[in-house]
Amino acid sequence: MNEERVLATYLIETPYSLEYAAAVMAGEQSTGTFVAVPGETAFIKETYGAKVVRITELEPALTPSLPGVKPPKEEANLVFRRGEVVLSFPYHNFGPSIPNLLATVAGNLYELREFSGLRLIDLEVPVQFTEKYLGPQFGIEGTRRLTAVNGRPLIGTIVKPSIGLALDDLRGLVRELALAGIDFIKDDELNGNPPYVPLKDRVKAVMEEIERAADKTGKKVMYAFNITGDIDELRENHDAVVKAGGNCVMVGINSIGFAGVSYLRQFAEVPIHGHRNQWGAMTRCPALGMEFRVYQKLSRLAGVDHLHTNGLNNKFFESNESVTRSVQDCLTPMFRGNDTVMPVLSSGQWAGTAIESYRSMKTVDVLHLAGGGIMAHPGGVAAGVTSMKQGWEAALGGQSLAEYAMTHAELAQAIEKFGRP
């Protein structure tokens, strides 16, 4: 790791030579502009200029992936060259600041007309950069400590319907889930602080139910309250959760920005559950935006403890390979010894996805969320929770789903309801 420079890796597509295109990126994002200016001395270029570290040529394309590219005049049969380019930026151009780093590594360069594709795929920052940011406070170990769950994934759910549940119905649902032995419950990302049931009323009702159930079962459910809101509200909402005995807060990372997350991290007393809604807009076009590898690094630096990764066979566009890679990224130490975060498997999950998840991810350090997969279980919510645990028992015991279901009714019911044809 270079201590003085940030390394940014891109996939690019351009009708120019890869060398020329990489030089344009380096110039635009450091000392250059569209014409030479008198003050851009050799000293400034050498001291503050970005450098092209490596270019790896890939298979070219015959049509541009993005509109607005301006090809060089001389060429008749255009080829859009593709390559992986590593640039290095002097750390002293921006210092330890995610917001200012973003303007450099992910700023105007997306708009450059020399490119028909530009995607940030990896990022490495010096240790001195990371010292400004607190990183995950609880992470996997702290989450396990708070929930007393070891040797298996945390099983969780998302309150459904996402929106509109009356307070009494929410109470009943939380009570049922807590008594059924669920580890974790979260609000939906759509449910923040709506006028029809303000967050503070939800916190009070939910925590009463959780404490009451804990008195009976000896197990206190972790509940991630969606405290997403404007900056001032983050502290107010966080404090309301903590004061009521709550043990987790959730935020939409893209709704409050990395700046909002690192602000929250400074005073957070409980784990921060990072939801990534809006992420699709940043990543679904393969020639634009950024890879999850970069996103999860920035989210971890800013201080989330849990991070959504999708689950296998999800209801979204993402492939299973991509989900598995995301999980592995979250579990890879980055800077400090213990800065991994708990990947959150979610979307279209049910008991049957446990075996496949364990086979491809090879870890129990995940938070496995089933919304419909628990709520819509034919035997009811408690049976839904039990079926999820059974799915993981089968996975960890090396048994097939069908085999384990023969002696476990809730799992059998889940297969009948959710099993794919």
Next chain:
Amino acid sequence: MNEERVLATYLIETPYSLEYAAAVMAGEQSTGTFVAVPGETAFIKETYGAKVVRITELEPALTPSLPGVKPPKEEANLVFRRGEVVLSFPYHNFGPSIPNLLATVAGNLYELREFSGLRLIDLEVPVQFTEKYLGPQFGIEGTRRLTAVNGRPLIGTIVKPSIGLALDDLRGLVRELALAGIDFIKDDELNGNPPYVPLKDRVKAVMEEIERAADKTGKKVMYAFNITGDIDELRENHDAVVKAGGNCVMVGINSIGFAGVSYLRQFAEVPIHGHRNQWGAMTRCPALGMEFRVYQKLSRLAGVDHLHTNGLNNKFFESNESVTRSVQDCLTPMFRGNDTVMPVLSSGQWAGTAIESYRSMKTVDVLHLAGGGIMAHPGGVAAGVTSMKQGWEAALGGQSLAEYAMTHAELAQAIEKFGRP
């Protein structure tokens, strides 16, 4: 305007029927999930469900614009239907909160595999939503008042080289620009608070030069200091600028989020100059992300006074038609009588772009920035400023560039240097 619902307009592309696809969006972003759950009652659906207001069919596509779409099984020759869809969401699902609104109108729906394209193109929120947010504090009128420029655009520049300029060189440059009668100077978006010259040192040096020049010329230049940083730094940096007599602060909107902007707006005593770096990642893929029309509304609600729109013939991918539309959007009142913001024309601008800008935009309410177009003027920086004013004199006087250049040497020099072949 509906007082109880938010209207969101999308361009969609899907292998399903437009009706089915619109219903999926509405369900996913309000009360539904991937299976029916017991709590989703008719009452909840009616009271909290999103509704499909209108579907307009457009020309279909034969290939999907985005990967990951899951076509319906029965079809052999797939057609990807395109349409404009308007959804309405009950206001009480999220209340007056940009962060929570975003989770609904621009959240997980980008990832849905029923779509091969999904782009948010317009957004209307009820007045009660806008009452939470302060909107532009200075806008066009306040910026004109502070700079005493009327009847013509504000002429400005961006300090170049973007990064690396020593404090003494910056002093000299600001002095020269101020004495030449420039209206506005801004930091580059790459230059925030770098360790080699911290923001506070820059503020002190720049403001000394500006005040000294004002003593001579009677005109105080507006300087937009790039105060982008983490949340706590926003107030600290803002206060340092104001304390030194500064009259504008700049932020990277996407670096601090709309939440960061509205936080800054609460205590800002000077205009907020909104830079949109990273915007390309949100908009360049035509089948994903959002249109500037939405982005500028959210930026204005959050409270920027100036907003970057690109300029004509810019160095980026954006077309002149798109730039002109963006400028018009910024100049269209939204909610309150006086909530327009000053569009900032920038990127590849010089004296010669004035006439064309005036012809297509039909307004003088723009801040026209030339970086290289002033810094690299063959007659020097002062001549660069003069040439920009001359360009606008020609535009407003209805003269051609060539004609006006015959009697105006600085304009003639600019044409020779920057004029396109």
